[in-house]
Each structure stands twice: as structure tokens, then as C-alpha cells.
Amino acid sequence: MVEPYPTRYPCLVFFFLVQFTLNIVLQHSITVTFAAMSRRLRAFKRWMNSQKLEWSSTTLELVDNGIEEGILVKAICDLNEGDVIAKIPKNACLTIKTSAAREMIEDAGLAGSLGLSVAVMYEKSLGEESLWSGYLQLLPDRECVPLVWTLDEVDKFLAGTELHKIVKDDKALMYEDWKECIFPLIESGPMQLDPKYFGAEQYFAAKSLVFSRSFEIDDYHGYGMVPFADLFNHKTGAENVHFTSVSSPDPSSDDNSDVEDNERQNNDHDESSIEDVTTCRSGSPTALDQTEFPNSNEMDLSSNSEGDSDSLEMIIVKEVKAGNEVFNTYGSMGNAALLHRYGFTEPNNTFDIVNIELNLVLDWSLSLFTSRYFRARLSLWRRIGYSGCVSQDVEYFEISSDGEPQFELLILLYIIFLPDEVYYKLNHTLPSNGSINKPMEILLLDKRQKRIPLETPEMAKEYLLTDEICGALISLADSREASYGTNPLSDDIMSLSTCSMRDRKLYHSSVLRVRERKILQNLRTYASSRSHQPKKGAIMKKR
Numbered sequence: 250m251v252e253p254y255p256t257r258y259p260c261l262v263f264f265f266l267v268q269f270t271l272n273i274v275l276q277h278s279i280t281v282t283f284a285a286m287s288r289r290l291r292a293f294k295r296w297m298n299s300q301k302l303e304w305s306s307t308t309l310e311l312v313d314n315g316i317e318e319g320i321l322v323k324a325i326c327d328l329n330e331g332d333v334i335a336k337i338p339k340n341a342c343l344t345i346k347t348s349a350a351r352e353m354i355e356d357a358g359l360a361g362s363l364g365l366s367v368a369v370m371y372e373k374s375l376g377e378e379s380l381w382s383g384y385l386q387l388l389p390d391r392e393c394v395p396l397v398w399t400l401d402e403v404d405k406f407l408a409g410t411e412l413h414k415i416v417k418d419d420k421a422l423m424y425e426d427w428k429e430c431i432f433p434l435i436e437s438g439p440m441q442l443d444p445k446y447f448g449a450e451q452y453f454a455a456k457s458l459v460f461s462r463s464f465e466i467d468d469y470h471g472y473g474m475v476p477f478a479d480l481f482n483h484k485t486g487a488e489n490v491h492f493t494s495v496s497s498p499d500p501s502s503d504d505n506s507d508v509e510d511n512e513r514q515n516n517d518h519d520e521s522s523i524e525d526v527t528t529c530r531s532g533s534p535t536a537l538d539q540t541e542f543p544n545s546n547e548m549d550l551s552s553n554s555e556g557d558s559d560s561l562e563m564i565i566v567k568e569v570k571a572g573n574e575v576f577n578t579y580g581s582m583g584n585a586a587l588l589h590r591y592g593f594t595e596p597n598n599t600f601d602i603v604n605i606e607l608n609l610v611l612d613w614s615l616s617l618f619t620s621r622y623f624r625a626r627l628s629l630w631r632r633i634g635y636s637g638c639v640s641q642d643v644e645y646f647e648i649s650s651d652g653e654p655q656f657e658l659l660i661l662l663y664i665i666f667l668p669d670e671v672y673y674k675l676n677h678t679l680p681s682n683g684s685i686n687k688p689m690e691i692l693l694l695d696k697r698q699k700r701i702p703l704e705t706p707e708m709a710k711e712y713l714l715t716d717e718i719c720g721a722l723i724s725l726a727d728s729r730e731a732s733y734g735t736n737p738l739s740d741d742i743m744s745l746s747t748c749s750m751r752d753r754k755l756y757h758s759s760v761l762r763v764r765e766r767k768i769l770q771n772l773r774t775y776a777s778s779r780s781h782q783p784k785k786g787a788i789m790k791k792r
């Protein structure tokens with residue numbers, strides 16, 4: 250007879266019972282978690298109403314994917330260019346000026362991202378009492394940017410990448426800021442701050458939110474946290490909304506408004522990075538401490554000056570079909586900059602770059618030339634008017650995602666390889682100071698029996714890429730690659746393919762590492778395809 254239950258296997262019954270109960274508990278806890286998620290969204294919506302923050306819930310859907318993945322914004326119906334999708338009163342933005350800690354922050358002389366971080370910490374410390382509690386409860390405690398990783402994680406995940414040193418410097422500099430500016434406020438400030446909310450760790454957490462979510466509002470408010478506007482995710486070069494803090498009398502009648510916005514945004518970038526130094530591209534990360542507010546958030550948040558200049562507007566700049574996510578752009582950034590500031594990367598980011606430090610060029614040159622020789626050639630390069638990019642006192646050259654080296658590096662290598670007679674001739678004919686009009690024509694003098702078109706760097710490149718220089722580029726790529734350790738790129742690619750995106754630190758640092766190593770591979774291909782000799786560095790007698 251078959252027994253109704255397999256009582257002969259009591260252990261098995263027990264096992265099934267435990268598993269059944271566990272499943273119910275697990276399902277319940279998942280439901281509870283997501284219920285809590287939508288609760289936080291409901292609370293936020295109520296808060297927006299209380300602040301007269303206008304948006305249409307029949308046009309846009311706010312989707313809560315949980316603490317890890319956060320919120321995203323979807324279009325419920327087709328959205329067309331020019332549609333205003335939100336109107337945000339400036340008073341609803343959390344800034345130094347609007348915070349209850351304004352007096353303390355201003356009296357302590359704190360401004361910029363440091364002051365705004367203190368405002369965020371203060372409002373968080375007020376809990377339900379804060380005017381922004383309905384907004385703050387929606388935000389993660391911190392953004393998962395490398396700044397808030399432990400030092401061990403920074404070493405483990407970022408070794409060799411463009412971010413390794415920068416993040417370590419960030420952490421040290423920001424700790425100094427905290428000690429110098431915030432610790433005294435806890436000790437003897439006017440507001441009896443609770444140390445539990447104002448420690449170094451809380452400061453780093455607030456700073457991660459400020460860097461990843463703040464926007465420039467206007468001259469009076471400066472940068473601030475802009476509720477609702479900060480819910481849009483980023484997509485490089487494919488944004489749907491614009492957001493600008495520039496007030497124009499009537500945006501619809503201002504034909505130049507787009508141009509002006511773009512110019513302002515570019516200026517924002519210039520202020521905060523090294524782009525103005527040379528022809529450096531935009532993918533390079535800079536220490537957060539130096540960048541102040543890297544997020545120029547290019548969404549169109551225009552001051553509405555028709556009747557109420559106290560509000561900001563978000564406008565659709567590229568149509569969105571119903572059901573699709575509505576994206577913003579945080580700017581044109583490589584993965585190092587994206588990971589640094591926002592804690593994520595994009596798989597095929599064309600703004601990716603790798604840097605070759607001038608020191609690496611020096612190290613390579615010492616295998617062929619004396620240090621005196623290198624310094625003399627470097628000095629000629631500078632006298633002609635060239636320099637690399639500079640960040641935190643480090644001079645470097647960028648290699649773009651397709652492996653193309655920065656023009657200034659090619660010139661430096663060209664000068665290093667100039668035959669002595671040409672070098673001496675050049676050195677003596679050049680004025681000792683003052684600018685040189687046509688440096689390329691001077692440089693390529695020895696090659697100019699026939700006319701060489703030098704109107705653009707592109708034209709000149711063909712003449713600069715000698716076999717020696719191509720060999721040097723390959724050697725430099727090899728030296729830069731050594732910083733990633735001894736495992737081959739294929740190992741990194743394999744581990745990335747098996748890594749879950751939910752493991753954010755590992756996943757995004759792996760994307761960064763693989764992309765950088767592929768750029769170095771592209772640099773080798775770039776050099777090999779232009780050289781006529783078998784590659785593997787230039788073998789020369791030491792001069």
C-alpha cells in the first residue's frame with residue numbers, strides 16, 4: 250500500500266517543511282521590501298505635492314527598482330520635443346541657502362560642495378523634522394562611488410586603472426576637509442551637532458550624493474539637490490530631457506538659447522577640469538576635490554522667468570516613445586569619470602581614454618637615452634610651445650578609445666628621435682622666448698625638400714609617425730599595461746563575462762579595466778599599422 254505521506258522518510262518530510270516555510274518567509278520579505286520601496290515613492294509623491302512641485306503622473310511613471318538599482322523614469326505616453334515635463338520651485342531644492350543650517354554653514358565660511366554636503370548631512374540629521382524628509386527618504390544612504398569604498402576595495406578593484414591614485418588622493422583630501430572644517434563644528438559649533446550624523450563616513454556619504462545628484466540652480470543658490478530632476482538615469486549622447494539653470498527672458502523666442510546652454514555647459518566642464526590646458530579630451534577623471542561640482546547635469550532646467558522666476562523647468566529635447574525610459578545626460582564622459590562620479594560604467598563608451606604619464610615616457614626614454622639627453626629634448630618641446638594635460642601636478646597624454654595618441658605625445662617622441670644635427674640647428678634658431686607661429690613647419694624642416702601640407706595636425710601626423718616613433722608607442726603601451734599586473738587581458742574579459750552587474754564594485758571596475766586594456770591594445774594596433782618594421786620597441790644604441 251502506498252502511504253499518503255512518505256513517513257518512512259521523516260528527515261525528508263522535515264526538509265520539505267523547512268523549505269516550504271522558508272519560501273513563504275522569503276516571498277513575504279521580498280513583498281515587504283518592495284512594498285516599502287513603493288511606500289518611499291508614495292511618500293516622495295506626497296512631498297512633491299506639498300512643495301508644489303509639478304509633474305504629470307499621467308505622462309511619466311516613476312519606477313522603483315529597489316535600493317540597489319534605484320529609481321528610473323518612464324514615459325507613459327509619447328513625449329515630444331518642447332514638452333515641459335516638470336516645474337520645480339527653487340525653494341524645494343536643497344541648497345546652502347534653503348537649508349536650516351544656512352547660518353552655521355555660511356558663518357563657518359563653508360561653500361561649494363563641502364557646504365552643500367554639510368547641508369545634506371544636517372537635513373538628514375533632522376529626520377522627519379527636515380523640510381526635505383520626504384525627498385531624503387527616497388535617496389540611497391550613499392552612492393556606490395569609489396570614494397565610499399574601503400581602501401582595500403580601492404586597491405583590489407582599481408589597481409592599474411586611471412582611477413586608482415585619484416580615488417586614494419580624493420579620500421585623503423576629503424578626510425582633511427572633514428577634519429579641518431566639519432570636526433570643529435561638532436566640537437564647538439553653534440548648533441550642537443550630533444557626531445553620529447557628522448562623522449567622516451557620513452561626510453563621504455553626503456559627498457557621494459552631492460557629486461552624483463546636484464545641479465547648478467542659479468547665481469544665488471549655486472549648486473543644490475534638485476528633487477525629481479535627479480531621478481533620471483544617464484545615457485551618453487542620447488538624452489531626452491534638458492535641464493539648464495540659465496534664465497532667458499522667453500526660451501521660446503530665444504533662437505540662441507540652445508547654443509548658450511551648450512556654451513555654459515562647456516564652460517562648466519572647463520572650470521572643473523584640465524581641458525583648458527591643452528587639447529585634452531573630456532573622458533579624464535579629475536580628483537573630486539579639484540572638480541568641485543563635476544556634474545554640470547546637462548538637462549534643461551530653465552529658470553522660468555515668465556511671472557515666476559522662482560521655478561525651474563525640465564523640457565523634452567528628444568522625443569520619447571510611450572513605455573521607454575526617459576534619459577538625461579550627465580555630460581560626455583569616459584568610464585573612469587563615470588565610475589568616479591556616479592558609480593557606474595557603460596560597456597561601449599566612445600569617450601573612454603587611457604593616460605600615459607610623462608614620467609612613463611621618461612622611464613621608457615632612459616632605456617635608450619641618458620636623462621640629460623631626455624631633459625634637453627623635453628625642454629625644446631616646451632620651448633616650441635607644447636605641453637601635456639595636467640591634473641594634480643601630474644602631466645600626461647591621452648590615448649583615445651580607438652588607440653589614437655594625443656598629438657603632443659607624438660611631437661615629443663619626434664623631438665626625442667631628432668638626429669643631433671637637426672636638434673642643434675633647431676635649438677639655435679629658435680627664439681629663446683616668445684611664441685612660435687608654425688611649430689610644425691619648423692619641426693619638419695629637415696623633411697621638407699618637397700612641400701608637406703601641415704594645415705592640420707592630422708596631415709602632420711603622417712610625417713611624425715616614423716618607425717622609431719611607432720616602436721616607442723608600442724613600448725609605452727606595454728609599460729602602461731604592466732600596471733594591471735601579470736594576468737593577460739583575456740583573463741579580465743573572462744572574469745567580466747561571468748560577473749553579475751549586481752556586484753557593482755566588481756562589475757564596473759572590471760568594465761573600466763577591460764576597456765582601458767583594450768585601448769592599449771588599440772594603441773599597439775594603431776602604431777603597428779603605421780610602422781614598416783617588425784615591432785617590439787625600438788632597439789637603439791644609448792645616446
Ligand SMILES: C[S@@+](CC[C@H](N)C(=O)[O-])C[C@H]1O[C@@H](n2cnc3c(N)ncnc32)[C@H](O)[C@@H]1O
Pocket residue numbers: 318319320321392393461462479480481482483484590591592593594
Ligand atoms: C542622478 S541619480 C539618477 C537616478 C537614480 N537611478 C535614482 O535611483 O535616484 C544618479 C545615479 O543613478 C545611477 N545611474 C544613472 N544612470 C545610470 C546608468 N546608465 N547605468 C547605471 N546606473 C545609472 C547611478 O547610481 C548614479 O550615481
